[in-house]
Amino acid sequence: MNLKLARDNGAATDAERRLASPLAVRGLTVSYGQKPAVFSVDMTVRAGHMTAIIGPNGAGKSTLLKAALGILKPLAGTVTVLGQPVAWRRDHIAYVPQRASVDWDFPTRVIDVVLMGMYGQLGLLGRVRPRHRAQAMDCLERVGMADFATRQIGQLSGGQQQRVFLARALAQGADLYLLDEPFAGVDAATEQAIITVLKGLRDAGKTVVAVHHDLSTVRDYFDDVFLINTQAVAEGPVETTFTQENLQTAYGGRLAGAQMDALAETLSGTSAR
Amino acid sequence: MSGSEFVPLSLVPMLIGVCVAVACALPGNFLLLRRQALIGDAISHVVLPGIVVAFLLTGIVASLPMLLGAAGAALVAVAAIEAIRRLGKIEPGAAMGVVFTTMFAGGVLLLEMSDTSAVHLDVEHALYGNLESLIWLDATGWSSLWDPQALAYLPVELPRMAGALGLVALFIAVFWRPLKISTFDEGFARTMGMQTGPLGLALVVVAAIAAVAAFDAVGSIIVIAMFICPPAAARLMTNRLETQVAWSVVFATVAAVAGYVLAGYGPLWLGAADSVSAAGMIATVSGVLVAGAALMGPARR
Ligand SMILES: Nc1ncnc2c1ncn2[C@@H]1O[C@H](COP(=O)(O)OP(=O)(O)OP(=O)(O)O)[C@@H](O)[C@H]1O
Ligand SMILES: [Mg+2]
Numbered sequence: 001m002n003l004k005l006a007r008d009n010g011a012a013t014d015a016e017r018r019l020a021s022p023l024a025v026r027g028l029t030v031s032y033g034q035k036p037a038v039f040s041v042d043m044t045v046r047a048g049h050m051t052a053i054i055g056p057n058g059a060g061k062s063t064l065l066k067a068a069l070g071i072l073k074p075l076a077g078t079v080t081v082l083g084q085p086v087a088w089r090r091d092h093i094a095y096v097p098q099r100a101s102v103d104w105d106f107p108t109r110v111i112d113v114v115l116m117g118m119y120g121q122l123g124l125l126g127r128v129r130p131r132h133r134a135q136a137m138d139c140l141e142r143v144g145m146a147d148f149a150t151r152q153i154g155q156l157s158g159g160q161q162q163r164v165f166l167a168r169a170l171a172q173g174a175d176l177y178l179l180d181e182p183f184a185g186v187d188a189a190t191e192q193a194i195i196t197v198l199k200g201l202r203d204a205g206k207t208v209v210a211v212h213h214d215l216s217t218v219r220d221y222f223d224d225v226f227l228i229n230t231q232a233v234a235e236g237p238v239e240t241t242f243t244q245e246n247l248q249t250a251y252g253g254r255l256a257g258a259q260m261d262a263l264a265e266t267l268s269g270t271s272a273r
Numbered sequence: 274m275s276g277s278e279f280v281p282l283s284l285v286p287m288l289i290g291v292c293v294a295v296a297c298a299l300p301g302n303f304l305l306l307r308r309q310a311l312i313g314d315a316i317s318h319v320v321l322p323g324i325v326v327a328f329l330l331t332g333i334v335a336s337l338p339m340l341l342g343a344a345g346a347a348l349v350a351v352a353a354i355e356a357i358r359r360l361g362k363i364e365p366g367a368a369m370g371v372v373f374t375t376m377f378a379g380g381v382l383l384l385e386m387s388d389t390s391a392v393h394l395d396v397e398h399a400l401y402g403n404l405e406s407l408i409w410l411d412a413t414g415w416s417s418l419w420d421p422q423a424l425a426y427l428p429v430e431l432p433r434m435a436g437a438l439g440l441v442a443l444f445i446a447v448f449w450r451p452l453k454i455s456t457f458d459e460g461f462a463r464t465m466g467m468q469t470g471p472l473g474l475a476l477v478v479v480a481a482i483a484a485v486a487a488f489d490a491v492g493s494i495i496v497i498a499m500f501i502c503p504p505a506a507a508r509l510m511t512n513r514l515e516t517q518v519a520w521s522v523v524f525a526t527v528a529a530v531a532g533y534v535l536a537g538y539g540p541l542w543l544g545a546a547d548s549v550s551a552a553g554m555i556a557t558v559s560g561v562l563v564a565g566a567a568l569m570g571p572a573r574r
Contacts, residue, residue, distance in 0.1 A: 069464050090466040102458040106306060107514045107572075116454050119465055124450060152512040152572075168461075 019083035022047050022092075022176045022207040023068060028077030030060070030067045036075070037063040041232045045176075045209055045224075050202050052212040052222040052238075056251050059229045061211045062098050065178050069095055081176065091120045094174035096165050098181050098211070104154035110164050111149040114139055117171030139167040142200075144193050159186040166194060170201075177201060179210040195221055218242055276414040285409045285427065287533050289434050290495070290555060293487040294525035296438040297499035299445050300480040302518050305504040306456050309365050312354075312477055313500030315373035316484040317493030319350040322380030329387055336429075340489055347481040350376055355474060402492030404533070404551045407431070430490040437486035444479045445518075452476065453514055494556045499525055502559035509563075509570030528559040 018024040023045040030038040038060040045051050053061045066072040068079050070086045081089035094117070114136040115128060122128065140146045143163040148156060156164065162182065169177060177198070183191045198208050202223075212218060218225060218238065225242045227233035227250040234246040297313065304310045320343035327342025350372050357368040407428045409417075417423040445452065455462035455469045462469050484496050507520035532555030537548045567573060 071460065071463050087466065090464070093464070095461075095464045097460060100458065101460045103306065103456070105574075106457045107508060107512050107517045108453075108457055109512060112513065113457075116457070116461070119450055119454060122450070124447065 017044050018080055020047065021045055021080075022082055023178075023209065024080045024083075025064070025068060026078050026080075028064070028067055028079065029075045030063050030072055031075050032063075036230065038067065038074075038228075039231050041077070041228065043226055043232065043235060045207060045226075047207050048202065048205050049223040050198065050208040050210070050221065051224040051226055052210060052218050053226050053228060054212060054215070054218065054247075054250065055228040055233070059250070061228060062180050064228065065095070065180055065209075065211065069093065069178065091172075092175045094169035094172040094177050096162075096169050096177075096179045096182060098184070100161065100165055102153070106153065108153055109150050110140065110145065110153060110156070111136055113153055113164055114167045114171050117168040118173075120172060136167075136171055139170040140164075142170060142197050143167045144190075159190050162186055163190065163194070166197065170197070175206055177206060177208045177210075179208070181211050181213065183212070183214065215247070280414055280417055281409050281412040283533070283537070284412075285431055286404045286407050286551065287530060289407055289428075289431050289490055290404060290529035290533050290551065291526050292431070292434040292438045293491050293495055294499045294503065294529040294555070294559075295522055296434065296441045296483040297480075297487060297496055298503040298521045298525035299441050299518065300476060300483060301500040302504040302507070302514075302521050303445075303452055303456055303476055304480060304500060305508070307365075307473070307476075309369075309477070310501045310504075311366060311369050312351075312480055313484055313497045315350060315354065315369040316347045316481050317488055317496050318373040318377040319346045319380075320485060320488055320493075322346050322376050322383060325380050325383045325387070329383070336489060340485065343485045343488060344482070346376065347485050348478065351474070351477050351481055355477070402488075402490055402495070402552050404491050405537075405548075407490065434486055434490060437483050441479055441483050444475070448472065448475070492552050495552045498556035498559045499528075502556075502563050503528065506559075506563045506566035506570070509566040509573045512572050524559070524562050528555050528562060532556070532558040 012020075018026070021044045023043070025041055025043040028038055028041045028043075029036050037058075041060075041064060043064070053064065055061050063072065067074045067077075068086065070079070079086050081092060086093070111133070115132065117139075118128075118132055118136070122132065137146060137149065140149055143166050145160060145163050145167060148160065148164075153161070153164065162185070166179075166182065169179075179198075182194055182198070186194065198210070198221075202208055210222075212222070219242065222238055224235070224237055226235045227241070227246050229250045229252060233250040234241050301310060301313070304312055323342035323344070323346025324339045325342075326346070327338040330342075331338045353372045353376075354365070354368045357363055357371060358365055361368070363371075407430055409423075409427055411417065411423040411426040413423070451462065451467050451472055454465070455467055455472055459469050480500070484500075487496050487499075503521040503524035504517070506524050507517045510520045511517050533551045535558065536551040536554035539554070540548055
C-alpha cells in the first residue's frame, strides 16, 4: 500500500530514471589489484544539472569517471549514457582528466589541440575548414585563451594548459561533460572563468559532472552532489544532501574541526537563504 | 654528366635511396615522438635470424625467400616487443633491447650451428648494402624512361621500394588524425573510441615493412639513420606536426641525393682515387643535417 502510494506520487522506476539520465551507473566495482577502488556504486546524474563528485583523496573519484568513460574495465556493473552503453555514445561525452597525460614536447600548437576535439565531427579524412577553425577559436575565446592560439602546448603555465583542455572538451560539442578537478591549481580569476563556462553549458541544457575538492564553493557552483568513499555515501540535490553528517561519513571523520566549523557556517548561511 | 651516363649508372640508385629515406623517415616521425625510434635498429638486427632460417628452409641464397624470412622475423620481433612492453610494463626502449639482442644472438648461433659456411653472408653487405651496384644497364639515356623494353630490366629493388614507400605514405595519410591524437594524448584518444593498441602496432608493422624492404637494397645503416635523423632534424625546425613531417621528407631526400653524389665524387674532388660507400655517406649527411638543425633550427629548445 505504501509502495503503491510512492509510485502514484510520481516516483519513476529505476529503469525509467536510468533511461533518462545522461549518466547512470549501477553496481559498479573497479579494482586495480586486490582491493576495489570503487565498490558497488550506483549513481544517477540528473540531466541539465551540475553535479559535484566529492570525497577524500583515494576515494575512487577519478576511477569512477574513468570507468564511466569506458577507459577502465570494471569488475562488475553497468554504465549507461542516455540509456545506451557508453561505447555507442562517445560523441556525446567530453572528458577533462585530472592530470593531462599528454606529451608536452609534442609539436602541436594550442589551436591544433582544440581542433583535436573535433575528431568526432571531422572523422578520419574530413578537411579542416575555416568554420572549424573559427569554432576552435571561439572555444579558446570562451576560456580566455584566444591570445595563445599559436603557442606550442608545452609553453604554457599549468593553469593555462588546464584551460586549453577545457576548450578542447568544449570543441567536442558534447552533451555530457566529465571534469576531474577542473579547479586544481588555478588562480581565482581562472576559477571564475571556468565556472562561468560550466554554468553556461548547464544553462544551455548540457550536463556537467565535476570532481571537486573545495567544500566551501560547492553550494555556489553545483546543483547536486555525489559523495563517495569507495562506496557511494549519498546522492542528491545540494540542499538536502550536502550535510555535515554525510560529509563526516564520506571523509570518515578526517575533516579537521576548524574545517568543519567553517563549513558549518557556509551550510547554515545558505540554507537560511 | 650527360643523360647517357647518369641514367644507367646513377638515376636508379639515387631514386632507391630517396624512396628508402622517405619510407623510413615518414613513420620515423611518429616513432620518434613515441620514443620508439630504435625500432629501426631493432628490426635491422632481427632480420639476421630471419635470413638464416629462410636459407636453412630453402637451401638457396635468393632474394625473395630471404625477404620473407626477414619480414617474418621482424613481425615476430614486433609482437615480442609489444608483449614484453604490455605484460612486463617495461618501457619500450628496454623491451626492444631485450628482443633484438636475443634474436640477433640467436641468429649468430643458428649461423654457427648450421652448415652455412659455404654461403658468404658477409657483414659489410648487411651494413652498407649494395646501392652502387643497382645499375640499369639497359638504359641509354633519359628516353629509356619511356622505353618498355629498357624498363623491363629496371632493377627490381626500385619498384619494390617504391611500393613500400606507397604503402607507408598511404597508411600515414589515412590514419593521420588517429596517429597524431593518440601519439599526443593516448588517454584522450581512447575516450574518443580509438583503438590505440592496434593502431600503435600497425604503425610498427608498417615501419618494419619499410625497414625490411630497404634492408635488402641499402643495408641497415641507412635504415637506422633514416628512422631517426630526418625526423629529429625536422622536429627542431617547427612546432607543428604537419610541418615537421614535410621537413623530414625534405631532409630525407636531401640526405639521399647529396649523400649519393658526395660518395661518388667527393673523394675525387679531394684528390683521392676511389669513391666511398653511398650508404655510409647518406647516413653521414643525415647526421650533419641533425647537427645543423640543432645549431640553427628555429624550434630547438
Ligand atoms: N593506476 C593505478 N594503479 C593502482 N592503483 C591505483 C591506480 N590509480 C588509482 N589507484 C588507487 O585506487 C584508489 C582510488 O584512486 P582514485 O585516483 O580514483 O582516487 P581519487 O578519489 O580520484 O583521489 P584524488 O582526490 O587524490 O584525485 C586509490 O587508493 C589509489 O591508490
Ligand atoms: Mg582523482
